[in-house]
Amino acid sequence: MTNTHSAGASLEYASPDEIVVSDALKVYGSGAGEVTALSHVDLTVKRGQFVSVIGPSGCGKSTMLRMIAGLEQPDSGEVSVFGAHPDEACAAKMIGFVPQVPALLPWLSVLGNVTIPSKVNRRADALRRTLPGHVARPATDPRVLLTKLGLGDAIDRLPHQLSGGMQQRVAIARAFSIQADVLLMDEPFSALDEFTREAIQVQLLELWEQMRTTVVFVTHSVSEAVVLSDVVVVMSARPGRIEAVIPIDLPRPRRQGLLEAAAMHEYEDLIREKLQTAWASGPVVR
Numbered sequence: 001m002t003n004t005h006s007a008g009a010s011l012e013y014a015s016p017d018e019i020v021v022s023d024a025l026k027v028y029g030s031g032a033g034e035v036t037a038l039s040h041v042d043l044t045v046k047r048g049q050f051v052s053v054i055g056p057s058g059c060g061k062s063t064m065l066r067m068i069a070g071l072e073q074p075d076s077g078e079v080s081v082f083g084a085h086p087d088e089a090c091a092a093k094m095i096g097f098v099p100q101v102p103a104l105l106p107w108l109s110v111l112g113n114v115t116i117p118s119k120v121n122r123r124a125d126a127l128r129r130t131l132p133g134h135v136a137r138p139a140t141d142p143r144v145l146l147t148k149l150g151l152g153d154a155i156d157r158l159p160h161q162l163s164g165g166m167q168q169r170v171a172i173a174r175a176f177s178i179q180a181d182v183l184l185m186d187e188p189f190s191a192l193d194e195f196t197r198e199a200i201q202v203q204l205l206e207l208w209e210q211m212r213t214t215v216v217f218v219t220h221s222v223s224e225a226v227v228l229s230d231v232v233v234v235m236s237a238r239p240g241r242i243e244a245v246i247p248i249d250l251p252r253p254r255r256q257g258l259l260e261a262a263a264m265h266e267y268e269d270l271i272r273e274k275l276q277t278a279w280a281s282g283p284v285v286r
């Protein structure tokens with residue numbers, strides 16, 4: 001299959017209710033330095049799902065996320081985001097991105113950081129309304145989002161006055177505030193201590209259970225993947241491929257009692273088993 005990824009080109013596998021990665025190949029560099037990051041990757045994410053991606057370090061998780069975000073082009077294969085080309089979806093602000101490091105603007109307050117995306121590039125809103133795969137949602141007051149994430153008392157503070165966990169909460173509020181059709185989260189909690197990480201997981205879960213925004217979440221933590229997700233995607237070591245797609249059939253809302261349940265541990269064991277195969281040539285995952 002040749003590269004069909006020019007904006008506006010018709011996408012063979014496009015669906016207005018799904019994110020589709022179809023037979024994607026991504027090669028970096030050339031000659032002796034050539035690295036095949038992804039090969040024959042097929043993935044479907046249905047609207048409203050929380051999907052986690054886990055796999056050995058270097059297996060191409062971030063590359064796949066960046067392809068969905070339109071930040072990388074596959075060398076062959078297709079990616080579509082609710083029927084749109086990723087470039088188009090990105091330009092229309094259908095995609096929100098939460099990176100590992102929150103990247104807040106240091107001169108803006110917490111509230112300013114959360115509201116800035118909706119103030120700039122208003123043309124994106126007009127473009128978004130023209131895309132058939134965009135589903136309009138009622139706007140959520142940024143103050144309400146920040147309060148739900150435990151930052152109600154910090155809205156006037158500057159980023160340097162916040163802990164790492166608080167900064168990441170601001171980045172999450174910012175991503176939810178743009179009413180994106182999908183949030184892509186690339187190991188957003190990996191720099192946090194375990195206690196902070198678990199606290200933010202609970203807040204993210206509560207927020208997501210209310211908003212049901214489609215999420216693709218990259219993590220190295222098996223328990224985090226199970227706690228949060230409707231589906232866990234296990235990738236194999238480089239070149240990255242999809243090793244297993246595991247639906248997590250645990251009731252929501254997911255609260256502490258449930259998370260200690262045997263069923264949760266059975267899913268963790270199943271994912272670890274799949275990772276054993278995937279790790280054949282990869283390092284240990286937490």
Ligand SMILES: Nc1ncnc2c1ncn2[C@@H]1O[C@H](COP(=O)(O)OP(=O)(O)OP(=O)(O)O)[C@@H](O)[C@H]1O
Nearest residue numbers: 028029035037056057058059060061062063064238
């Ligand atoms: N811009 C680039 N140029 C060259 N090689 C790259 C580039 N980006 C990624 N790679 C390589 O592609 C492979 C996949 O990288 P990627 O960051 O997607 O993996 P990952 O699964 O997210 O890794 P980790 O879990 O360690 O964050 C790696 O071998 C990486 O070194």
